[in-house]
Amino acid sequence: MGFQDVVSAAANLAPYHLLSYSTLIGMSIFQSFTVVKTAHRVLPRPAFTTLQARLFPIYFQLQTLYFFLTAATFPPYGPVSLIKDGTSAALFSVAGTGVLLNFFVYGPRTRQAMIDRSRKAGAPATTTDEDVEEASEEAVEALNKSFHKSHAMSLHINLITMGALVVYGWRLALRLKVE
Template structure:
C-alpha cells in the first residue's frame, strides 16, 4: 500500500495551487483571450470577458492566499503563514505573494467593476449619439 502521509503536509496542496495559478494565468493571457478576440465579434468578446474576468480575478486573489497558507517552508524554516512572514523570506516569498494578492484584490474589487461600468456607459453614449447625428446631419 502506498504511503499517503505526504497528503497530510501542505506541500502537495502548495504545488497544486501554484500550478493552478500559473496555468490559469498563462491560459487566460496567451490562449483564451487571444483566440476569443480573434474568433468572436467585439460585442460577444466583451460579454465573454465581462463574465470571465470576475472569476479570473477572484482566483488571482484567492490562490496567493492559499499559497501562503500552504507554504511548505524552506530547509529548517517554518511553514504556512509563519514561514511566509520569516525575515529571510521577505523578498522571495512574502512580497511576491502580497503583490499578487493586492493586485488581484484591486482588480476584483475596483478596477474590473469600474472598467465594466465605463464600457457600458460608453456603449450607451455611442448608441444615443447615432440617432442624434442622423437628426443633425440627415441621411
C-alpha cells in the same frame, strides 16, 4: 505505510502548495494570453465585450481564491513560513496587492466602463436588456477614456502580478529536490 505515515503525508502542505500555485499561474497565463487574444481575434466586438464582461469577474475571483490558497499552503507551516522567507513574502506582497486591486478596484471599474461605453455608443448592452441610451460624442469619448484608463491599469497590474508569480515559481522550482 501505517496510519501515522498517511496522516503525516496528508498534513504536508507542499503538494497542496504546488497544486494551488500551478493552478494560479496556469490559469493566469491561459486567460491573459490565450483566451483574451483568441476571443478578440475571432469574435465580433459586441460578442467579445459580452464574453469579457462575464469572464473577467470569474477570473479575478478564481485568481484571488488560488492566490490565498497558495499563500496559506506555503511549506512547511503556511503563512508563518511565508513571513519568515523575506524574498517570497515580498513577491507574495506584490502579487497579492495586484490580485486585490484587480478584484476590488480595477476589474469592476473596467467592466462597468465597458458596459456603459457599449450602452452609450449604441452597441448591445452586455448585462441587461435595457434600451441603449443616446449620447453625445463628448460623453462617448469620456466613457472611452475611462474604459481605456481602467483597462490599462488592470492589464498592467495583471502583468506585474504574473511577473511576481513567475519569479516566485522559479525560486520554488530551485528548491525542489530531484533525485
